[in-house]
Amino acid sequence: MNLEDTQTLKNLARAFATETQDGARYQFLKQQAIQQQLNYAANTLKLLATNEMAHAKLWWSLITENDKVSHKNIEIKAGFPYETGEFVDQIGIVADVEDREGSRIYVDFAKTARKEGLADIAEKFDMVASVELQHSAILTQLYKGLKDGALYKSQQAVEWKCTKCGYIGTAKTAWKTCPVCMMPQGFAEGQIPLK
Ligand SMILES: [Fe+2]
Ligand SMILES: [Fe+2]
Known part of the structure; x- marks a missing residue:
């Protein structure tokens, strides 16, 4: 598979940047949960961090193992959130991040991959999009539960x-x-x- 000169190559690099940041954010939040003795939240965040690193590995592998060309540098243009706030509000923020990934970003990446004749990669984007939506639902439930004590x-x-x-x-x-x-x-x- 040669990805050279495709938008999908850039999208894979952006997806890798996204997943590694999501994974890092969950690990930071997990530490905060432990400090606040919110063990259930900590376990949830640990699970999500593990999922994100698995996604990161997938995008990484698609670039480095499937592509025949070695890339010294892949330029990407993307924005990422660096918001501050209480632990519970941070959970609300990452729930929205997941929703954007699952309902828009990866769906667009899948469409582009399909247009570029990369059906296998398109399918991976669609499948991971469904996981991100699941993450969003878990985090939204956690956010609401922590906010009103319903947890x-x-x-x-x-x-x-x-x-x-x-x-x-x-x-x-x-x-x-x-x-x-x-x-x-x-x-x-x-x-x-x-x-
Ligand atoms: Fe992910
Ligand atoms: Fe996620």
Whole structure:
């Protein structure tokens, strides 16, 4: 596959820059979650960071292994967010970033790849777009849950699992501190599963 002189080559380089930044952002946010004893949020962010690095590896491989030409430098033009704010607001911001990637950016990249006769790459962009939309949904749920406290409340009694000691208890509201290991509520994982 020769990608030389295609827009898709630039798009792959931009996708790689995007994914590595997303992965880094999630790792930074994970550290903040740990500091705030929000273990459920930390686990979610760790999972997302792992996903982004897998996407990064995919775009990297498509450039470096599939393309016959070695590229000393690929110029890209792209903007990335560097917003400040509270932890919870940062979660809202990255939810929007994911939505843009999944509903617009990668969809456009797929269209371009298809136009350039690169159907295999187009398919990868479409598939990763669907993951980014899933990320956006997970982060939106986390954002709303943290914002209004609903992350630790339920309409009916549900099982809460302590992500530190593994204790499971059934209640409408998660414990303030785990009855077994005394870790704070941020360690309780309820009805918002990591899908
Ligand atoms: Fe990604
Ligand atoms: Fe993502």
